Amino acid sequence: MIDITLTINGEKRRFSVGAGETLLELLRREGYKSVKKGCESGDCGACTVVLNGRAVTSCIVFAAKADGGTVLTAEGLESGGVLHPIQKAFLEEGAVQCGYCTPGMEMATYDLLSHNPDPSAIEIKEALSGNLCRCTGYVKQVKAVKTAAKKIAGEAK
Amino acid sequence: MDKQKTDFATVGKSELKVDGRGLVTGKPMFTADIDLPGTLHVKILRSPHAHARIVSIDTSAAEAMPGVALVLTHKNTPSTRYTTAGQGYPEPSPYDTRMFDTVVRFVGDRVAAVAADNPEIAGAALKAIVVTYEKLPAVLSIDESQAENAPVVHDEDDSTGIYDAKRNIVANIDILAGDVERGFAESDVIVETTCETQYAQHTPIEPHVVLSYLAPDDRLVLRTSTQVPFHVRRIVAYALGIPVRQIRVIKPRVGGGFGTKQEILLEGIAGLITLRTRRPTLIELTREEEFVSSRTRHPMRVRVKLGAKKDGMLNALEMEGISNTGAYGSHGLTVLSNTGSKTLPLYNKAQNVHFYGKAVYTNLPVPGAYRGYGATQGYFPLETAMDELAEKLNIDPVDLRRINHIRAGETSPIFVKLGEGREGVEQIIDSCELEKCIDIAAQRSGWAEKHGKKTRDGSWVHGVGMSVHMQGSGIPEIDMGAATIKMNEDGSFNLLIGATDLGTGSDTILGQIAAEVLGVPLDKIIVYSSDTDMTPFDVGAYASSTTYVSGTAVKRAAEKVREQIIDVASEMLASGMLASRMLQVDRSRLIITDKQVRTPDGKSVTLAKVCQQAMYIKDQFQIGATASGLMHQSPPPFMASFAEIAVDTETGELKILNYVVAADCGTVINPKMAEGQVEGAIANGIGYALTEEMQLSPTGGVRNPNLFDYKILGMLDMPPLDVVLVDSYEPTGPLGAKSIAEIGINAPIPTLANAIYDAIGVRLTKTPFTPEKILAALQAKNT
Amino acid sequence: MSRRQVTNYLRPSSPEEALTLLRNGGNSARYVGGGADVARTLPGDVTTLIDLCAINLSSIEEGADGIVIGATATLNEVLESESVARVCDGVIVDMMRKVGSPLLRNIATVGGTLASAHSWSDVIPLFLVLDAQVTLYNGEYRTLSIADLYASRREFVDSILTSVRIPASAAGDYAAFHKFSRTGYDIALLNCACYVHVVDGRCAQVRIAAGGTPRLAARLSQAEDTLSQAMLDNDTIERVARVAQDTAQTADDKRASGEYRKQLVYAGVKRCLREIAQKLEGGR
Numbered sequence A: 001m002i003d004i005t006l007t008i009n010g011e012k013r014r015f016s017v018g019a020g021e022t023l024l025e026l027l028r029r030e031g032y033k034s035v036k037k038g039c040e041s042g043d044c045g046a047c048t049v050v051l052n053g054r055a056v057t058s059c060i061v062f063a064a065k066a067d068g069g070t071v072l073t074a075e076g077l078e079s080g081g082v083l084h085p086i087q088k089a090f091l092e093e094g095a096v097q098c099g100y101c102t103p104g105m106e107m108a109t110y111d112l113l114s115h116n117p118d119p120s121a122i123e124i125k126e127a128l129s130g131n132l133c134r135c136t137g138y139v140k141q142v143k144a145v146k147t148a149a150k151k152i153a154g155e156a157k
Numbered sequence B: 001m002d003k004q005k006t007d008f009a010t011v012g013k014s015e016l017k018v019d020g021r022g023l024v025t026g027k028p029m030f031t032a033d034i035d036l037p038g039t040l041h042v043k044i045l046r047s048p049h050a051h052a053r054i055v056s057i058d059t060s061a062a063e064a065m066p067g068v069a070l071v072l073t074h075k076n077t078p079s080t081r082y083t084t085a086g087q088g089y090p091e092p093s094p095y096d097t098r099m100f101d102t103v104v105r106f107v108g109d110r111v112a113a114v115a116a117d118n119p120e121i122a123g124a125a126l127k128a129i130v131v132t133y134e135k136l137p138a139v140l141s142i143d144e145s146q147a148e149n150a151p152v153v154h155d156e157d158d159s160t161g162i163y164d165a166k167r168n169i170v171a172n173i174d175i176l177a178g179d180v181e182r183g184f185a186e187s188d189v190i191v192e193t194t195c196e197t198q199y200a201q202h203t204p205i206e207p208h209v210v211l212s213y214l215a216p217d218d219r220l221v222l223r224t225s226t227q228v229p230f231h232v233r234r235i236v237a238y239a240l241g242i243p244v245r246q247i248r249v250i251k252p253r254v255g256g257g258f259g260t261k262q263e264i265l266l267e268g269i270a271g272l273i274t275l276r277t278r279r280p281t282l283i284e285l286t287r288e289e290e291f292v293s294s295r296t297r298h299p300m301r302v303r304v305k306l307g308a309k310k311d312g313m314l315n316a317l318e319m320e321g322i323s324n325t326g327a328y329g330s331h332g333l334t335v336l337s338n339t340g341s342k343t344l345p346l347y348n349k350a351q352n353v354h355f356y357g358k359a360v361y362t363n364l365p366v367p368g369a370y371r372g373y374g375a376t377q378g379y380f381p382l383e384t385a386m387d388e389l390a391e392k393l394n395i396d397p398v399d400l401r402r403i404n405h406i407r408a409g410e411t412s413p414i415f416v417k418l419g420e421g422r423e424g425v426e427q428i429i430d431s432c433e434l435e436k437c438i439d440i441a442a443q444r445s446g447w448a449e450k451h452g453k454k455t456r457d458g459s460w461v462h463g464v465g466m467s468v469h470m471q472g473s474g475i476p477e478i479d480m481g482a483a484t485i486k487m488n489e490d491g492s493f494n495l496l497i498g499a500t501d502l503g504t505g506s507d508t509i510l511g512q513i514a515a516e517v518l519g520v521p522l523d524k525i526i527v528y529s530s531d532t533d534m535t536p537f538d539v540g541a542y543a544s545s546t547t548y549v550s551g552t553a554v555k556r557a558a559e560k561v562r563e564q565i566i567d568v569a570s571e572m573l574a575s576g577m578l579a580s581r582m583l584q585v586d587r588s589r590l591i592i593t594d595k596q597v598r599t600p601d602g603k604s605v606t607l608a609k610v611c612q613q614a615m616y617i618k619d620q621f622q623i624g625a626t627a628s629g630l631m632h633q634s635p636p637p638f639m640a641s642f643a644e645i646a647v648d649t650e651t652g653e654l655k656i657l658n659y660v661v662a663a664d665c666g667t668v669i670n671p672k673m674a675e676g677q678v679e680g681a682i683a684n685g686i687g688y689a690l691t692e693e694m695q696l697s698p699t700g701g702v703r704n705p706n707l708f709d710y711k712i713l714g715m716l717d718m719p720p721l722d723v724v725l726v727d728s729y730e731p732t733g734p735l736g737a738k739s740i741a742e743i744g745i746n747a748p749i750p751t752l753a754n755a756i757y758d759a760i761g762v763r764l765t766k767t768p769f770t771p772e773k774i775l776a777a778l779q780a781k782n783t
Numbered sequence C: 001m002s003r004r005q006v007t008n009y010l011r012p013s014s015p016e017e018a019l020t021l022l023r024n025g026g027n028s029a030r031y032v033g034g035g036a037d038v039a040r041t042l043p044g045d046v047t048t049l050i051d052l053c054a055i056n057l058s059s060i061e062e063g064a065d066g067i068v069i070g071a072t073a074t075l076n077e078v079l080e081s082e083s084v085a086r087v088c089d090g091v092i093v094d095m096m097r098k099v100g101s102p103l104l105r106n107i108a109t110v111g112g113t114l115a116s117a118h119s120w121s122d123v124i125p126l127f128l129v130l131d132a133q134v135t136l137y138n139g140e141y142r143t144l145s146i147a148d149l150y151a152s153r154r155e156f157v158d159s160i161l162t163s164v165r166i167p168a169s170a171a172g173d174y175a176a177f178h179k180f181s182r183t184g185y186d187i188a189l190l191n192c193a194c195y196v197h198v199v200d201g202r203c204a205q206v207r208i209a210a211g212g213t214p215r216l217a218a219r220l221s222q223a224e225d226t227l228s229q230a231m232l233d234n235d236t237i238e239r240v241a242r243v244a245q246d247t248a249q250t251a252d253d254k255r256a257s258g259e260y261r262k263q264l265v266y267a268g269v270k271r272c273l274r275e276i277a278q279k280l281e282g283g284r
């Protein structure tokens, strides 16, 4: 076992991890259940978290690799009972059906909007292209990302 | 009495999902999101052979491994045969499955299960199990299955409900209305086409998963990702030989189902392990196991023959289907019957109709229920043949549909002759806006300007295609769902429903129906669903039944509760008035609106006060009621589907430039959710039409059991999609509603096949329409 | 997948240290770049992982003779690099946008991508035609062309790929990349990359490659010869594409047939050359 330190959703924590353990396994085992498991091979995006500012599929990242880093999960978007604009937008636009892909989509959106506050439709589709959803047909998710961008811009004013 | 549509307060509004907040914040709402101390993890050993007898199986080394709690095989599990199909009782599927059998019948069939302290130990122990197989000859296609002297897939004598086991026939259907021979003889034009559909999978993003544990009272709790909690309880009780009362099934949030979770695959195994070890037990399928061992769509070969008069009126309609049910007969009969029953009534002008076919065993992966449920496979040849017929008759394909499709006030002989695995029920269509759907979608897609034009853009040729569809809303006189509503003293209500929300939003929609009837906003309805201890019965989420059947139950329960509220309120309102005017409070003129009961002359009492009165003040009782929904009809939703595509004549690549659908689902209870159902179904249908295929090896294994190689659509693949919900009102439905969840998946295959023909003049009859196939067909045509 | 077999996760801070660790670990040790491939398909005999990312190898630097990309730079860092965007009018950016999804590109490194040498890699055919040079370390540093690197895969026994250099674009340099896949998020059924250096309207230097054939990307020398010294007109493009189609070595796999892949070589080369021809025209 290896000792690592991670700042998860703003909280600095120490963990003892297996050398071959993935970040997905660690996060779920430590109670971050928003991080979903859909394939464990990097194909579906359900396990997406933001690691050091960038969205990654946590199932193909070794936990030990993340040592010293910062992780943001969907649990960390909400603050003080107030939904993050991204979460609000997904909810209001009807972008959530079963919701299994939703946390991953939100984290990919978070990365996108923090680097590109006003993305075009094609930029949205490219940014979320690795997040598979079997329920929605994606129409409302593209809209939700646009709405989230507007909400964030509005808040910044 | 129903209100006028325009009066609806919450119905018709895109209310937010009642479970949405938890979902967007990633709360632990799914099956595997809770950790129980001491949980056993299970791995399942699967057959490497398509057909083999287990000669011996030695689990001693596995059992001896530290951390292994239990190993299950055919030797220490019940030998009861049951069906994994989560259907109403008695299930119209054969009892041909054992929890662990002595014969394995497809690559991936289960041989043993190991429960251990963690998944790694379980996995290591699997490797320590020594199995000797005697390989048996296997049937690896429909044709092999039906050949003379074909190996028999189910030669055991304790399976029941198989139509003709010796000949590998699970089910046989033959229904006839009128005289097709004469019908064809009297037709001016005849077309015939045969289409084949592939093995494809539901691929919910959450694979099958179950967590079982013992409750403090020693009863077995199955927390499971299922569409059918009550069928899980019944079938597991039967398979394990324990009473139904010993089991509680809880369905938490489900990460998508689409039919595959209408199957009882893991619950029995988990339950048995928990009962034997008294420890919580988790079984999570990996994505590979999901592909290899869960369920698929039934691959089919369906032939359609149409006869019509010169004016385009259909005269005779014949459909013959042969369906591959794989190694077990789950849903074999009913999916095949739906191939006819959900398609043929659409063209009720044909008086002579013949539908026949069989569902056959093979030693291949096991199909089951899948959104569309056989209709998808039937619409491919039917709507392709209609396109061919239009061409032969020189009638616009849109007009040919207009001439022949069913309308309100009409019926079809098929409704009575063919139900789901048995006779159907008579039904007259009360609501049908298909005509309007066709008009709207044709206009928005630019059909008139684009059809037959073959516009070129370099090596790309444009084409347009269309098709029309119907489905059903529940299984009439079989599906039943119930609802309980009880009132709380703050004027809120608990809505307890057996109905199963698997992401479709049914908790919200059923809440909206209750809120509408009770005159309160949706946030006054606390929805709790799918817990066999706490909620009344419901067959579950399948057959597009929830809004129509369970919704009716909710509406009835709400109406009963409303009556009780009015009883109490009228007394309260009266007693507050002069004695002489007491008699003047006319119950029938009281209305509930905006959380108040009001008299026409402006007196009112709040719902909270009403409940407090009933609970604490006078003649105390719980305001509450339970009601059931059992329907005598299955009113079809209708849909018109149009697409514009471009095909590259050099590579066969296909781009969908625009996709338009217009649908009639009766009253739209929640527009965003209804649109979402259509969008998701179309996306899934496009994937099925173009890219999705489980590839099988020559020995029957799945060659692409992962999302790296089995390609479902991603965000980049979605074409512009224009969904129009056409206003209609179904008088038999709750507040005018019918269904919407399944119908859309039927559309893309025929719509795109017809568009391909329009563009490049070739008819593709085998899905998926890969660029390679399109190019090959084009080259074959040109030589 | 059993991950508990892995007992060591090491983070050396220099190539020397990494090499020593690998040599000590023998067959059961593996380098880790982003770790996407290693985590996805962890070989059963691996017990030691040697993460190269603590070595300072992730810079992207533009020098006189080209852009040097450190082996542990992620694919997205490459995609977002302004100097990379200047290579042949953004051709590397165009290609990178088609590699997996951003979720993968934020993990995968350039070194891991070149070392894993997937036959369907999108990076390799383009880097082949751009004539990229890689630097390897196995006790000493060596630099060789990508073509030589794959000519003998033995290079990777224990070498660390430390960087890759893309030659700076000069006036007259043009390149294009085309990928065929089943969906927008998929590996290539086949991909093509073309580079030409145009002098006075004629193709003075030509490199054409196809990958996912389904073998590792390779140059199509006869097609290159056909184009060499010619003008990029429609007839020439057609001829070159046909030669590419006829001479490309393709085969069947579960994704596509060899025959169909030949057709894709034709279309892919044609689309690349058309794109270049358009740029040429635009440039005039």
Ligand SMILES: Cc1cc2nc3c(=O)[nH]c(=O)nc-3n(C[C@H](O)[C@H](O)[C@H](O)COP(=O)(O)OP(=O)(O)OC[C@H]3O[C@@H](n4cnc5c(N)ncnc54)[C@H](O)[C@@H]3O)c2cc1C
Binding pocket: A041, A042, A043, A060, C030, C031, C032, C033, C034, C035, C036, C037, C038, C039, C040, C052, C071, C072, C098, C099, C100, C101, C104, C107, C108, C109, C110, C111, C112, C113, C114, C115, C116, C118, C120, C121, C122, C123, C159, C160, C161, C162, C186, C187, C188
């Ligand atoms: C879901 C998914 C989709 C993908 N889609 C595409 C696609 O569309 N197009 C495409 O081209 N590729 C695609 N790939 C492949 C992807 O590009 C590679 O998996 C990735 O580039 C590997 O990079 P890595 O840094 O994570 O490698 P690692 O997993 O770290 O390493 C891969 C191999 O290289 C060795 N290695 C790593 N770094 C070095 C080094 N510096 N020196 C020597 N050896 C080293 C490792 O020991 C290992 O054997 C996809 C992969 C996944 C998982």
Ligand code: FES
Binding pocket: A036, A037, A038, A039, A040, A041, A042, A043, A044, A045, A046, A047, A048, A057, A058, A059, A060
């Ligand atoms: S679980 Fe990580 S990508 Fe699917």
Ligand code: FES
Binding pocket: A095, A096, A097, A098, A099, A100, A101, A102, A132, A133, A134, A135, A136, B205, B255, B256, B503
């Ligand atoms: S909402 Fe179900 S997978 Fe996306």
